Amino acid sequence: MTAAGSVGILATACSFPTETRSVADVFAAEGVELSDVTTARLGIDSVTVGDAEAGSELALDAARRALADAGLVGKDVHLIVDYTVLPQHFLVPVWNLGNKLQHELEATNAFTLGFSGGGTSSFHVALRFAADMIAANDRLRTALLFGADTAIPGNRVINPDDPVTVLGDGASAMVLSAEAERDVILGTELISDGAFHDVCTIPGGALAHLGQDDRADLYRLRIDTAKLSAAPTAATLERLGDAVAARTGSELSVVKHFVFPNLSAADDAMCRAVWDAAASPAIEANRRLRGHVQATDLVANLESVSADGACAEGDLLLVGSHGMGFTAGVTLLRH
């Protein structure tokens, strides 16, 4: 599915804990061997580390700064959308951080939404729903989107037996508006394959395995790497890229900047190969410093590729993520 382009990103902000920890220390703390092969594959030197309960403070900080940058206050926000991936302070969906943010920001004219299951692609899901809601409703002019992810304690190396990534902590926020003049959302394409719904899950902590709630080892994010390797991630991204280009009348050959998550160097190379995109030193620097911070990667990388005038007015930016084979998304922006 794709969104018509009439809404843009007015402002973004990211908030990361000040502490970083080397990947070597993280692996050692979790009792995982760090080989040279793994080091090269991950391309991550350190991760940002906060308290497990820091998510709401980081989200609030990012949201406040994004609103300030947009010249808005809480009461200007009509919709708050959560694209967090990891567990929150209380159990979702009974509770959602978006409602707490609404209170803290005094966004009394807003209502809240949040989306589950998309992994990093929840960025695209949130963007798509918010953009369409703004486009479809003349009373809904401004949306605040946010994600706040802090790793489960002792669960930064995903997975210990075959490391796919290392998780850092952080939060991000975006202000969407019908009045934005840059970073206009030309289109978002999304597709899901339910066969891969369980590639990325936390086995415990909900109704499944309730009889084993003393098994703290089940309350760990896991990626089924065998299943993931069978997912046609590159082909799906290519298909979505072609679809968003066709629907928006754009040429992918003129896209100036490509933005992908910081899952690993190997994953970045796979994503770039889809469009023969050059490596971005700014994105590599983010990955090396912070590791993978779920959908916040995409916001941070968007900021980095357009920082210091690196992005000219009218440049096209493509943001892509494969969502572990389950939900893939591609968004095309015009700076």
Added chain:
Amino acid sequence: MDGQIGILAEAYYLPPTRASIDEVFGVEDVPTDALAGGLDFRRDIGIESIHVAGEETASGLSVKAAKLAVERAAIDPSEIDLIVGFTSIAEDFVAPTWSAAGVVQHELGASRAFVTSNNTGGCASYHATLSAVCAVMASSDSINTALLFAGDKAPPLNHAYYPVTVVCDGGSALILRKGHPRRVILAVEAATVGKLHDVLYAPGYPHRDPTDPCANRWLHMTGDYQRFNEEVIPVNLFMFRKVMRAAMKRAGVQPDEIDHYIYPTFSSWDQRAFCEGMKIDPDKVYTRGLGPHGHLQETDMVLNHVDAEADGTIGDGDLVMLTTNGAGFAWGATILRQ
């Protein structure tokens, strides 16, 4: 709404096993204190029995309801462009990392759909999700058919939400189609009061107390009922009025034109308070589901609408207001032309 979107079909699934309200109270820790106005939670709630899922999973309840809705719609699942879950209590796996939408897509064979789940709104997630899905459908030429679903299975020993309700297990689904001339969605409104975010919640695994004799209490609905009484109750009818009036204004209808109200089946006293507070004729509020199944979270909206159609209460051309509140705290109102 811009452009006509109608409910092509809707269905619910209730697991066959039932438990009487006495059986629920017999095994769950339910206080016996009298409620305000001398009400007795056990005696006066008006719920006779509930359905319990037993070995069935929460996502399995969703799948069964979704299959029923697809069957009633007489469509091929590959026609579905968008699937969105709106379950509001604990699922098979932890959200927001996981969503049952993938299971529903896979089991239906809805191969071309994009799927996700909304995780806000509590029982009002029906309205928040409907609002979001209608906007996507209205904004896109390629989204013509959408499936919304929910599947709720209360954790063990957590069917009684004292002093509010007793909850039933089950699933529901509705299929929206652009241009469908029946059950046309005229307006959807949702509102959230964020300061009440922690009045009702489930703590989650990190808050587990290994010494608690109730093994799964970390998954139970947990309420601060002093705040519920002091902060939710005083704004409840105001917020209902706010979303209902906004929906009526958007739909261009007057209160006396509403033929029927679909309202949650929490308790007899809650239904009475809604009718009295909102000055609505109780005969217009569909309450028959309260006795046989109690409260089924966000599925109340679907279940009671389906039943009100099936027993002839709601007929073609009627104007129907579906409205509820939910943890978060959230309120929602939807107006349909049958």
